[in-house]
Amino acid sequence: MANLPAGSVLVIGIGNAYRSDDAVGLVVVRRLKEQTQGSVQILEHGGEGADLMESWRDARAVILVDAAHSGARPGTIHRIDCRHQPLPHSMFGDSTHAFGVAEAVELSRVLGRLPPRLVMFGIEGESYKLGTELSPAVRLAMSQVVDTVLEEINK
């Protein structure tokens, strides 16, 4: 995102609004947008990797929120500090993109283009079938997810 005010945090919600729990990243950042009232940069994104790299190009601090698929209980919140550990494709490979968020983070690392601070919150999803509703377990976890991301923003 160009022209970011110095020190501000960019929060990117990643997902597909028509793929059930894949939409969780989008739903979270919409809630955050209401609660932060312009103090934080919010971006909704479809998850295409090359474009993601472009969107955080000039950002100092970036928080990603996406659906995750690791076998954990639906609604589980995974926090990954991307500066210090790789983002596994197996966990975030449920995107419809062959070059998705995990590839964007790892390619940025190789090219020396990782933002100074980059944290991923993965929300364990249950269903990725065609549909516009979150599954109950993910919906239940929503408030906690929003609070957790808010804490991260204020760190």
Place this chain on the structure above:
Amino acid sequence: MKAKSIKVDYLARVEGEGGLYVKVKGRQVVDVKLKIFEPPRFFEAFLRGRSFREAPDITARICGICPIAYQMSAAHAMENAFGVKVEGPLRALRRLIYCGEWIESHALHVYMLHAPDFLGYEDAIQMAKDHGDVVQQGLSLKKTGNELVTLVGGREIHPINVRVGGFYKVPSKGDLAPIAEKLKRARDAALETVRWTSKLPFPEFERDYMFVALRHPDEYPFNEGRIVSNKGLDIAIQDYERHFAEEHVQYSHALHSIVRGEGPYFVGPMARYSLNFDRLSPLAQEAAREAGLGPVCRNPFQSIVVRSVETLYACDEALRIIEEYAMPEAPAVEVQPRAGNGFGCTEAPRGALYHRYRLDDHGIILDAKIVPPTSQNQKTIEQDLWEFVPKHFDLPSDKLRWQCEQAIRNYDPCISCSTHFLKLKIERE
């Protein structure tokens, strides 16, 4: 007889995910099954009962990989149903935004998804460790395509400015000036890309495909034309379903497309190129010849060169459109719904994308049919593997598996509109 099996659980670098199963007995291929789990009929049902106005956006959002193609096929189908024709600068803007989508989609596939196969890297990330400049070039070319789409199409998550009848807002000539400078640089980069890809090592493999693509009297096809083949087919878009059929196959929920009475066919860059070489710009034709491509290309591994030539053409064509552009008075043509059927077929980056809608007199969708390019290519991909595997029996299993994956990636298969999970399994008995 000793049986041999190769199993791949995940087919990487394919947009979306799906599955492939190959079974080999001795020195014979006995089974090839390409499996795609969710056919588009799920989102066809999703469209039922909605307004014609929603179709371009909904189909674009569900797919997500090539939103412009979905918007264009949907918009053309609706306009066809209502007897509306979009012409002049609005028509030119549609070609322009399509140029942007081809540039971004082709650049991604050529550099990030396909090139690692030829250079022996597991993926673009590994490739970037040794060829950072190549990857940067691909990213920057793709970025120009994205910017063009955003400029004409607007963008939240997906372009939101396209509508039935035209656009919500149109750019002025001045708005397009900055992107023209970037497109000139992209055109140079695309020319380099053609040269670079032409030197990659290509397996010797050619088949006498039935190529199917749009053909227009004086343009390389994006939005309009007749559906033609190199085997004598030449039909109007509304006759598509009379000549093409979708067959259910037991092992896959997906439908396999065939030309009725003929069999499998091939859509996408190589088909478009081979049926429309004479419609490419002089620059693109010259670059193709210089790269060693004839006016027809039958080696699917060389599709990476063809995609590069189309990227070059898209940059060239976008610059021509911008130069001749004059801002239209209205951003869209008035559309009055009426009951009937509408047909649309446009050239998505991956090939012909067919939409058909049945509408009531308020423009409510009663019925929808969408045939994406990947589902049309499925049977041809399987046939490639039937022929490719026996020629490479002597390769170690992991190498053979890799080359099978590469043979699938030749088609840049996009399964995202149909599924989320792709598994690849090759079994040698």
